[in-house]
Amino acid sequence: MTSASLCAPLKPGSTIGILGGGQLGRMLAQAAARLGLHAHIYCPNPQAPAFEVSSTRTIAQFDDRKALQKFARSVDVVTFEFENIPLMAADLVAEQVPLYPNRKALEISQDRGVEKAFIEQLGLHVADWWAIDSADDLTDALTQCAAPGLLKTRRLGYDGKGQIPLDQNDDAGQAFAQIGEQPAVLEKKINFEREISVVLVRGSQDQVNCYDLPHNLHNNGILFSSTVPSGLPAELEQQAKDAAMKIAAALDYKGVLAVEFFVAGDANAPKLIVNEFAPRVHNSGHWTLDACTCDQFENHVRAVAGWPLGATTRHSNAQMTNLLGAQVLDWFELAKHADMALHFYGKAGSKAGRKLGHMTKISPIAAKIQTI
Amino acid sequence: MTSASLCAPLKPGSTIGILGGGQLGRMLAQAAARLGLHAHIYCPNPQAPAFEVSSTRTIAQFDDRKALQKFARSVDVVTFEFENIPLMAADLVAEQVPLYPNRKALEISQDRGVEKAFIEQLGLHVADWWAIDSADDLTDALTQCAAPGLLKTRRLGYDGKGQIPLDQNDDAGQAFAQIGEQPAVLEKKINFEREISVVLVRGSQDQVNCYDLPHNLHNNGILFSSTVPSGLPAELEQQAKDAAMKIAAALDYKGVLAVEFFVAGDANAPKLIVNEFAPRVHNSGHWTLDACTCDQFENHVRAVAGWPLGATTRHSNAQMTNLLGAQVLDWFELAKHADMALHFYGKAGSKAGRKLGHMTKISPIAAKIQTI
Numbered sequence: 001m002t003s004a005s006l007c008a009p010l011k012p013g014s015t016i017g018i019l020g021g022g023q024l025g026r027m028l029a030q031a032a033a034r035l036g037l038h039a040h041i042y043c044p045n046p047q048a049p050a051f052e053v054s055s056t057r058t059i060a061q062f063d064d065r066k067a068l069q070k071f072a073r074s075v076d077v078v079t080f081e082f083e084n085i086p087l088m089a090a091d092l093v094a095e096q097v098p099l100y101p102n103r104k105a106l107e108i109s110q111d112r113g114v115e116k117a118f119i120e121q122l123g124l125h126v127a128d129w130w131a132i133d134s135a136d137d138l139t140d141a142l143t144q145c146a147a148p149g150l151l152k153t154r155r156l157g158y159d160g161k162g163q164i165p166l167d168q169n170d171d172a173g174q175a176f177a178q179i180g181e182q183p184a185v186l187e188k189k190i191n192f193e194r195e196i197s198v199v200l201v202r203g204s205q206d207q208v209n210c211y212d213l214p215h216n217l218h219n220n221g222i223l224f225s226s227t228v229p230s231g232l233p234a235e236l237e238q239q240a241k242d243a244a245m246k247i248a249a250a251l252d253y254k255g256v257l258a259v260e261f262f263v264a265g266d267a268n269a270p271k272l273i274v275n276e277f278a279p280r281v282h283n284s285g286h287w288t289l290d291a292c293t294c295d296q297f298e299n300h301v302r303a304v305a306g307w308p309l310g311a312t313t314r315h316s317n318a319q320m321t322n323l324l325g326a327q328v329l330d331w332f333e334l335a336k337h338a339d340m341a342l343h344f345y346g347k348a349g350s351k352a353g354r355k356l357g358h359m360t361k362i363s364p365i366a367a368k369i370q371t372i
Numbered sequence: 373m374t375s376a377s378l379c380a381p382l383k384p385g386s387t388i389g390i391l392g393g394g395q396l397g398r399m400l401a402q403a404a405a406r407l408g409l410h411a412h413i414y415c416p417n418p419q420a421p422a423f424e425v426s427s428t429r430t431i432a433q434f435d436d437r438k439a440l441q442k443f444a445r446s447v448d449v450v451t452f453e454f455e456n457i458p459l460m461a462a463d464l465v466a467e468q469v470p471l472y473p474n475r476k477a478l479e480i481s482q483d484r485g486v487e488k489a490f491i492e493q494l495g496l497h498v499a500d501w502w503a504i505d506s507a508d509d510l511t512d513a514l515t516q517c518a519a520p521g522l523l524k525t526r527r528l529g530y531d532g533k534g535q536i537p538l539d540q541n542d543d544a545g546q547a548f549a550q551i552g553e554q555p556a557v558l559e560k561k562i563n564f565e566r567e568i569s570v571v572l573v574r575g576s577q578d579q580v581n582c583y584d585l586p587h588n589l590h591n592n593g594i595l596f597s598s599t600v601p602s603g604l605p606a607e608l609e610q611q612a613k614d615a616a617m618k619i620a621a622a623l624d625y626k627g628v629l630a631v632e633f634f635v636a637g638d639a640n641a642p643k644l645i646v647n648e649f650a651p652r653v654h655n656s657g658h659w660t661l662d663a664c665t666c667d668q669f670e671n672h673v674r675a676v677a678g679w680p681l682g683a684t685t686r687h688s689n690a691q692m693t694n695l696l697g698a699q700v701l702d703w704f705e706l707a708k709h710a711d712m713a714l715h716f717y718g719k720a721g722s723k724a725g726r727k728l729g730h731m732t733k734i735s736p737i738a739a740k741i742q743t744i
Binding site: 013030033034036038053294311315316328331332335340341343344345346 | 406427662666711716734736
């Protein structure tokens with residue numbers, strides 16, 4: 001298998017191919033347009049939100065070899081908006097055109113077991129975990145865990161999907177059946193003080209810029225809000241940035257990478273535990289749209305197009321809140337908050353729990369920061 | 373002639389029709405998308421920059437009655453990105469769907485003579501001027517003017533086009549021939565200290581928000597840069613805002629309105645002179661994209677869609693510089709300024725003097741402001 005790489009920065013007028021057409025692809029396409037780059041969106045869903053704001057579209061499945069090859073021939077570089085792109089599709093595309101982030105990042109992030117082993121090999125902490133391939137594995141793991149845990153499928157989980165909380169005495173056979181008897185991991189439940197994430201961008205010449213860390217709150221496994229600054233001590237934030245940069249370097253990464261952490265331990269001896277990483281722009285980086293000169297979407301486009309990276313400094317404090325399902329029906333009331341930046345993704349319907357938009361309240365950095 | 377008006381705010385998923393597909397239409401379409409609204413661009417130019425970022429397009433001339441009617445039937449409201457839309461087109465559209473800003477604003481702004489008379493009737497100052505319909509008119513006017521002046525066509529002038537600087541002793545016949553013997557005005561040249569503009573948004577319920585005033589520099593009649601804050605005393609800025617709001621109210625205006633002023637007189641007795649107004653988003657408001665939570669494009673969309681207006685406060689100081697012609701060929705060097713927000717309009721070629729992009733440098737408001 002050959003794999004192309006970018007020889008020179010892509011000048012304005014070039015085309016970025018984007019696999020996936022959800023809100024992340026949409027905001028990537030918008031960022032590309034601001035830089036004078038075309039976006040060609042590849043997505044099976046004819047109603048994909050990203051089609052609305054891009055010049056070229058391919059509506060096809062991710063296993064359609066002909067469509068993938070034609071797509072690859074029509075663009076100058078390919079990136080993706082979610083990590084569950086089939087490897088076959090990535091490989092096929094990469095034969096003809098540079099693919100950033102690379103296959104390695106995609107492959108590792110697609111399997112929770114492989115991902116955890118990879119992170120541990122770098123000397124970073126993850127929650128105690130056990131590979132589960134059978135109900136017997138799960139029985140043994142629950143005994144060893146000796147505490148509440150989370151059973152997660154190794155593949156295709158997101159936003160809390162494919163996850164079951166388990167107690168030591170729960171029925172292993174039933175739980176394993178419930179996730180479809182597919183390869184999984186059991187994670188020991190972490191008593192964490194808060195969740196944070198590092199969103200960084202790594203460019204050509206291995207330059208890395210990290211955005212400030214948000215403090216993330218989740219609800220039912222779905223991100224509820226991200227607040228910057230996080231309120232954590234600077235040294236701990238730097239530790240998290242260092243860990244994320246270690247992961248990026250080990251992946252020979254190009255583009256935006258998000259790494260989620262738990263802050264565990266006690267206040268005097270906090271400990272960072274890596275939850276997972278996402279080889280793409282990330283919901284916990286949406287605040288950068290309104291609080292930074294160069295947001296995560298533009299920086300991702302800059303990185304994959306071989307451009308100099310933009311600054312990741314912020315001009316304001318920010319609190320981003322997701323708008324899920326029926327919350328968007330309140331659009332008129334939300335729009336009355338004159339100081340709130342609203343972002344709607346143009347999705348039809350208001351299905352419960354679905355991410356349909358977000359809003360960001362920014363405030364001056366000089367203002368007193370409430371630590372929580 | 374009937375004219376429709378908006379009965380209720382347009383909910384996300386509605387469609388804004390935009391007459392004109394240049395960079396202003398493009399940035400309006402991008403703003404509409406962020407609010408979950410569709411943009412339908414109507415433009416004769418198949419390469420229109422706005423097509424790139426909008427879901428629906430009509431490629432047709434502005435005198436194509438059938439195309440205009442079909443366009444009007446397919447959208448929920450119509451706005452425009454430049455004031456030289458033929459009135460026939462505006463009228464045809466307004467029979468079927470609300471048109472904001474309204475016909476009156478469009479009509480007055482299309483004729484420099486009508487515009488100046490309108491502004492004077494409101495008790496505001498314009499430069500001394502004379503209506504010119506013949507070479508004899510011009511001879512008389514030059515005598516009365518008794519100072520250097522500018523001969524400007526009444527219609528279709530922009531970015532310094534259709535303008536000739538004249539001295540008292542210049543040949544009137546030759547000058548009038550040079551502008552095609554069309555209706556014109558002679559303006560007495562103003563010795564101004566600086567140029568500023570008010571960009572305001574007026575919404576339903578006649579709510580008005582003004583952005584802070586930029587100090588504008590022109591080069592060869594084309595805007596070179598806009599800097600905020602302007603460095604002018606607050607009272608003078610307020611006078612300019614009051615004048616602009618007076619114009620907006622007299623037009624029963626809805627949307628973003630830009631009013632350009634000269635600051636003349638001496639430092640102890642500064643005098644505001646209205647240069648012209650533009651019934652649309654304006655180049656001197658581009659800095660709002662990077663220094664405000666709600667930029668001029670989003671506020672225009674909010675106003676014409678009947679939404680609550682966004683705040684016009686800014687979080688940063690800003691200096692916007694236009695990128696003309698071959699300047700965009702330096703895109704890679706420009707992109708190295710990590711703290712500079714770059715905006716390219718996706719236009720092909722690099723014709724001299726053509727507006728192909730802009731860049732904005734923002735800085736903290738707390739930083740010392742250099743007055744010039």
